[in-house]
Amino acid sequence: MKVSKTAYDDAFRTLLNDCSELIIPVVNEVFGEHYTGATC
Secondary structure, eight states: OOOOOOOHHHHHHHHHHHHHGHHHHHHHHHOOOOOOOOOO
């Protein structure tokens, strides 16, 4: 199976690398969750 690279892949990778502090708020907003990022 051929893996295709899209602009969305690049945007998500940039978000993970450069804006890691935004990942939890984005997940909370998209999925309606209330994660804090704190470990147990």
